[in-house]
Amino acid sequence: MNRPSTDRDWLARATPSSKMERIEAYFRGHGYTPHRHDTYAIGSTLSGVQSFHYRQAMRHSLPGGTIVLHPDEIHDGEAGTDAGFRYRILYIEPSLIQDVLGGEPLPFIAGGLSHDPRLLAATTRLLHSLDTVLDPLEEDDAIYDLAQALRVAGGKPRGRKAVDYVAAERARTFIHDTLEQSITLDDLVQASGRDRWSLSRDFRALYGTSPYRYITQRRLAEARYRLLAGQPLTDAALESGFFDQAHMTRLFTQTFGISPARWLKMLNRR
Known part of the structure; x- marks a missing residue:
């Protein structure tokens, strides 16, 4: 995976997986506007300081720790110093964590940052290389370790225990x-x-997340797939179930913190 120098922002996606999205990115200043998505966002800062607002406070991620943003929690992202920041992160659906946990309330990491060594090891296993496709059995094994590490690091689950x-x-x-x-x-x-x-x-x-937002996220995932395949914004929006391009763009920006056009431009800078 060829990565440009730090004279401009860029974003690189790993070889696609049916179970998660993995990216590496660099930002010099402002990264993402406030947004929320229905997946966990779990990763590590590789260099610099990654600063973000999360649950009414400014957080600062440094190399050596783990970022764990819970689904549906509003957050943003920016460089904490003039040097910018580089990071790797994976986006994984809670349903995959539930395949391991079997119906427990989702683990929650207070403050969005963890120094738990087991969680760092489980995250690193999934993010150590974005240049190769994960072996399916290795991926399933790593997801199991990640779910168990989240359970331990999160402590007592928040929310109701009795769920169907x-x-x-x-x-x-x-x-x-x-x-x-x-x-x-x-x-x-x-x-x-x-x-x-x-x-x-x-x-x-x-x-x-709510059923409505879950449906919206699945349609946005379809729209991103179509955009990557080269479809125009309008066609991708309509064929993914949105009213029009403006409707899709608004929800895309609310979910990912950047517009579809900027997302595509950053990917093309690899």
């Missing part, structure tokens, strides 16, 4: 099976067999 994992997973599966259609909360109630408010609470506890 089976019903919530039925609703999540229904979303994936019918994503090209309009999906209502009543549809999810019927698919899950759970009343709407219990389902909404359980879905948030297990997957870190």
